[in-house]
Amino acid sequence: MTQDNLSAVLYGIDDLRLEQRPIPVPKDDEVLIKMEAIGICGSDVHYLKKGRICDFIVDKPMILGHESSGMVVGVGKNVKHLKEGDRVAIEPGVPCGQCNFCKGGRYNLCPEIFFCATPPDDGNLSRYYCHSASYCYKLPDNMSYEEGALMEPLSVGVHACRRGNVGVGSVVLVLGAGPIGLVTLLSAKAFGASKVLITDILDERLQVAKSLGADHTLKIEKHMTEQDIIKKITELLGEDPTVSLDCSGAEVSVRVALQVTKTGGVAVLVGMGKSEITIPLSGALFREIDIRGCFRYHNTYPTAIELVSSGKINVKPLVTHKFKIEDTQKAFDTAVSGEGNPIKIVIYPNRSNV
Ligand SMILES: [Zn+2]
Ligand SMILES: [Zn+2]
Structure with missing residues (x-):
């Protein structure tokens, strides 16, 4: 095998370097993966530009990347369900398996979880990478590596909808496109929501949302007051949403969610913004709005793969830009500048032309 394991390493703010790392050897319960597709996430960009997210601080060099897929090229001796040549989607979080959260199934809350590209854990924007085989999921033949990589962000959507109890007949508001x-x-459409309204400040994103099946879109204009936005949402839906999911992290969006959600409904806070914001709380409490946090996901990969493989969800339109690993800096520059309206930028570590 080649000894080339080019990797994208973040040294600090705006200091991203491509460098060689040794090709790792899989432990007994791991597989070695030839990486094929890796999506750039908002969190990768955030670490590059700010060097931290909340208490996670990049204080030593860290390989970026956690939305990924690849081909198994080495298998540890305890691994039974995968073999060389299998194509897999990689779930980036590997929990301890021992704590109460892990035993209860909500392993996203495990305090000991390893998570790719969350300091101090390295990500997998490399040509080769080893991962716990239990968190690698075989891709059906009808799914591409790009789709495999997108199982990570799709997992966030699936988990958010589960947290919101989205189901048949739900009237859903998504804030942020x-x-x-x-x-x-x-995910909300696939879960059976009867109507989904999505908001954003950018027309381009709302057009994509329309093409992906949004029933209604609402462009948030600068001059609109909170009350204008609330009125417009109820008008467009013909009723108040039973579930609101804030995917923006913006204070005004959270405030709108708490006020517009139907009495007795659920507001899920998916987006991460400022650590402290002002919200109209008592109104929401009097109306028994369930306000729920949402952090990553658990037990979503099999569902996400099934939704895409069966054709219920099409994630392909999300991929707007493609780069080889040598052009990682260019890929991140595009993510930062927003040039060409990128949605999902995918890097291919083992392709010479994309
Ligand atoms: Zn991500
Ligand atoms: Zn645990």
Whole structure:
């Protein structure tokens, strides 16, 4: 095998370097993966530009990347369900398996979880990478590596809809039409929502949302007051949403969600913004709005793969830009500048032309 393991390493703010790392050897319960497709996430960009997210601080070099797929090229001796040549989607979080959260199934809350490209854990924007085989999921033949990589953001949408109890007949409001808003829209439709309204400040994103199946879109204009936005949402839906999912993290969106959600409904806060904001709380409490947090996901990969493989969800339109790993800097520059309206930028570590 080649000894080339070019990797995208973040050294600090605006200091991204491509460098060689040794090709790792899989432990007994791991597989070695030849990486094929990796999506750039908002969090990768955030670490590049700010060096931290909340208490997660990049204080030593860290390989970026966590939305990924590849081909198994090495298998640890305890691994039974995968073999060389299998194509897999990689779930980036590997929990401890021992704590109460893990035993209860909500392993996203495990305090000991390893998570790709969350300091201090390395990500997998490399040509080769080893991962726990239990968190690698075989891709059906009808799914591409790009789709495999997109199982990560789609998992966020699936988990958000589960947190919101979205089901047949739900009337859903999604605030923010970035990548996470869009996968939440796709999930809500697949879960049986009768109507989904999605908001954003950018026309281009709302057009994509329309093409992905949004029943209604609302462009948030600068001059609109909170009350204008609330009135417009109820007008467009013909009723108040039973579930609101904030995928923007913006204070005004959270405030709108708490006020517009139907009495007795659910507001899920998916987006991460400022750590402290002002919200109209008592009105929401009097109306028994369930306000729910949402952090990553658990037990979503099999569902996400099934939704795409069966044709219920099409994630392909989300991929707007493609780069080889040598052009990683260019890929991140595009993510930062927003040039060409990128939704999902995908990097191919083992392709010479894309
Ligand atoms: Zn991500
Ligand atoms: Zn645990």
